[in-house]
Amino acid sequence: MSHQYLDRLEKVVSQHEEWRLRDCLNLIPAENRGSPQMRAMLSSDFGNRYTAPDRFYRGTRYSDELLSLTEELARKVFNARYADVRPLSGHIANMAVLLSLTKKGDKILSVSPDEGGYPGIARPGLAELLELENLFFPYDHEAVNIDAKEAISLVKSAEPKVILFGASHIVFPQPVKEVGRRASGTVAFDGSHVLGLIAGGEFQDPLREGCSLLYGSTHKSLPGPQGGIILSNNEEVFRAVSGPVFPGVVDNIHLNRVAALAVALLEMIQFGKAYAQAVVKNSQALAKALVAEGVRVRGAAQGYTKSHQVLLDYDAAKLESNAARLEQANIIADNGGRLGTSELTRMGYGIADMGTVAELIAMVVLGRKPIDFVQKRVKSMVRQFQEPKFVLQSVPKILE
Numbered sequence: 322m323s324h325q326y327l328d329r330l331e332k333v334v335s336q337h338e339e340w341r342l343r344d345c346l347n348l349i350p351a352e353n354r355g356s357p358q359m360r361a362m363l364s365s366d367f368g369n370r371y372t373a374p375d376r377f378y379r380g381t382r383y384s385d386e387l388l389s390l391t392e393e394l395a396r397k398v399f400n401a402r403y404a405d406v407r408p409l410s411g412h413i414a415n416m417a418v419l420l421s422l423t424k425k426g427d428k429i430l431s432v433s434p435d436e437g438g439y440p441g442i443a444r445p446g447l448a449e450l451l452e453l454e455n456l457f458f459p460y461d462h463e464a465v466n467i468d469a470k471e472a473i474s475l476v477k478s479a480e481p482k483v484i485l486f487g488a489s490h491i492v493f494p495q496p497v498k499e500v501g502r503r504a505s506g507t508v509a510f511d512g513s514h515v516l517g518l519i520a521g522g523e524f525q526d527p528l529r530e531g532c533s534l535l536y537g538s539t540h541k542s543l544p545g546p547q548g549g550i551i552l553s554n555n556e557e558v559f560r561a562v563s564g565p566v567f568p569g570v571v572d573n574i575h576l577n578r579v580a581a582l583a584v585a586l587l588e589m590i591q592f593g594k595a596y597a598q599a600v601v602k603n604s605q606a607l608a609k610a611l612v613a614e615g616v617r618v619r620g621a622a623q624g625y626t627k628s629h630q631v632l633l634d635y636d637a638a639k640l641e642s643n644a645a646r647l648e649q650a651n652i653i654a655d656n657g658g659r660l661g662t663s664e665l666t667r668m669g670y671g672i673a674d675m676g677t678v679a680e681l682i683a684m685v686v687l688g689r690k691p692i693d694f695v696q697k698r699v700k701s702m703v704r705q706f707q708e709p710k711f712v713l714q715s716v717p718k719i720l721e
């Protein structure tokens with residue numbers, strides 16, 4: 322009996338890996354590919370262990386060293402005085418921020434989910450659970466960005482308690498400096514999507530643009546394990562947010578994830594600049610090639626993108642049907658029309674390959690070729706990119 326389940330389990334894991342790793346173009350911007358070294362850390366014994374700030378658990382001498390080593394690496398990568406790598410995900414990091422900085426009835430300002438803001442912080446997500454009032458940034462849909470001038474007036478008149486920059490659909494740096502310095506509340510940046518680019522110095526730099534907090538997921542453009550992180554240069558705000566992480570939103574911190582994050586951070590120290598530059602160049606090349614093929618892409622006036630994302634320009638129903646047909650052709654994207662280049666870049670695709678990727682997408686979106694034809698071409702392309710790049714070969718300088 323248990324054999325049957327084991328067989329099914331092994332089958333589902335190997336079928337998934339065979340399909341998504343060997344047969345698919347993975348273009349979901351929330352995803353990435355961990356290096357073999359990072360994956361090895363995920364299966365280490367740390368995944369069986371506990372540690373806690375109240376020193377309840379014994380046997381933690383190496384666990385505690387791991388946690389402080391990883392936080393030290395995070396501080397270095399993001400040039401931050403304070404780092405907390407205990408949040409289990411970007412959503413949990415958002416929860417820690419809002420739980421500690423707001424109380425019932427407070428106003429928070431963020432990008433509307435209708436304009437690609439993260440739905441988890443708006444109603445019916447955290448804002449509802451914490452009984453907060455959601456205000457949304459005035460948004461310039463054409464420019465795919467916050468309308469800085471209007472946002473300044475709103476910040477001055479409404480005085481939100483917390484201002485959250487960042488978004489799930491994000492192709493351009495946001496006007497953090499201009500808007501943030503008019504704020505009376507705490508200014509924070511949810512960098513879930515762009516942390517890998519920030520690590521490589523290829524996006525904006527929220528901690529030096531007036532944000533008290535930079536936080537988010539560690540696995541989207543940052544090629545780390547699924548998890549969360551909080552960074553700051555402001556001791557008071559950091560203590561306020563980090564203090565309640567345990568026992569408020571996290572108990573077990575999943576130490577194997579922390580070890581895996583350390584690997585990703587070391588990769589960023591060694592390759593962050595090159596990786597982030599390659600990701601952005603690939604997005605720009607993909608956007609241009611798609612347009613040349615006749616596919617509609619948002620943000621033309623600003624050069625389409627400065628991040629790991631390219632945003633297709635169709636209505637919601639068309640975006641959803643595109644995504645379903647792309648999936649049949651083994652091109653994996655989301656229903657929101659975002660195409661991400663982080664994982665392709667990690668696997669060694671360069672700007673020359675973006676022309677082929679765009680051609681394959683256009684064949685499906687514009688109905689130029691049968692799905693089976695595209696799927697065959699996708700599979701043969703993906704088979705050529707099976708080795709992750711930007712992976713540690715030697716001991717990084719920091720450990721010498």
Ligand SMILES: Cc1ncc(COP(=O)(O)O)c(C=O)c1O
Pocket residue numbers: 351410411412413415438439441487488489490511513514537538539548549
């Ligand atoms: C901007 C933003 N913040 C937070 C999250 C939640 O991150 P996680 O899935 O790590 O909980 C997302 C999700 O994709 C996101 O886009």
